Amino acid sequence: MNTTKTGVASADVDQYLPESLWKSMLFRAVPAIIGAIVITFTQEHTARFGFIVFGAVALWTGIIVGFEAVGIKGHPLRGFVFARSILGAIAGGFSLFMGTGGHNWATVEAFIWTVATWAIVTGAIELIAGLVFRKQSIYRSEIVFSGAITMLLGIIVAFVPPELDAEYGGLENIEGSLTADVQAVGFVGAYFAVLGVLLIIEAITLRSEMRRRDEQQTADTTVSKES
Incomplete structure (x- = not known):
């Protein structure tokens, strides 16, 4: 058995991780990046707009997950991932209903509590999954980081006061105000950007480590046959 540093690193990725995991990370990055771009380049950050963008990203991600x-096949954390999928689909569907329905329920307070609840519960699921999956690997670090920033989003958004409406001016004395809608939707957009970049980096890194693992296994098999 290879006990070199390279061998240990390959074992950290090991045979328990299916090849398709890195592809799933990459697919999950797509809606997050799109959501971040839409929020960044849209001026009107209302609660209804936030519901629509957050709902679309959450539902899309829930389906992918x-x-x-x-x-x-052989997913090491199937139960946790399935729970996260159901939660994302429910939160996404509910948010789209709130944002597109012909009603007045899409308030900033409702948006804050929807995002905060989803983020805190989802983050907790991911952090628990990271503790259950004890193997030190790239996959485990992705789960922990993702869970941490998701829970952080929930905590930050939960503390946004719904009545926030702070007026500001500027060098050109342009009137405006920082409202709860703008702040809450802005936090969601920042979260999408960070999560999307994280998933892309982790997917590329995991794919690279899996290639090293496969090369190491091939080399070990060749040495065994020759000996």
């Missing part, structure tokens, strides 16, 4: 849970 659902396919990961049921479609990847």
Whole structure:
């Protein structure tokens, strides 16, 4: 058995991680990046707009994570991933209903509590999954980092006062104000950007480590046959 540093690093990725995991990370980065771009380049950050963007990203991500849970054979954390998928689908569907329905329920307070509840519960699920998956690997670090920033989003958004409306001016004395809608939606946009970049980096890193693992296994097999 190879006990070199390279061998240990390969074992950290090990045979327990299916090849498709890095692809799922990459697919999950797409809606997050798109959501961040839409929020960044849209001026009107109302609660209804926030519900629509957050709902679309959450639902899209929930579907992708659902396919990961049921479609990847030998997934090490299938139950946790499936729970996260269901939660994302529910939060996404509810948010889209709030944002697109012909009613007045899409208030900033409702948006704050929807995002905060989803983020705190989802973050907790991911952090618990990281503790359950004890192997030190790139995959575990992605789960922990993702869970940490998701829970942080929930805590930060939960503390946004719904009545916030602070007026500001500027060098050109342009009138405006920082409202709870703008702040809460802005936090969501920042979260999407950070999460998207994190998932891309982790997916590329995991793919690279898996290639090293496969090369190491091939080399070990060749040495065994020759000996």
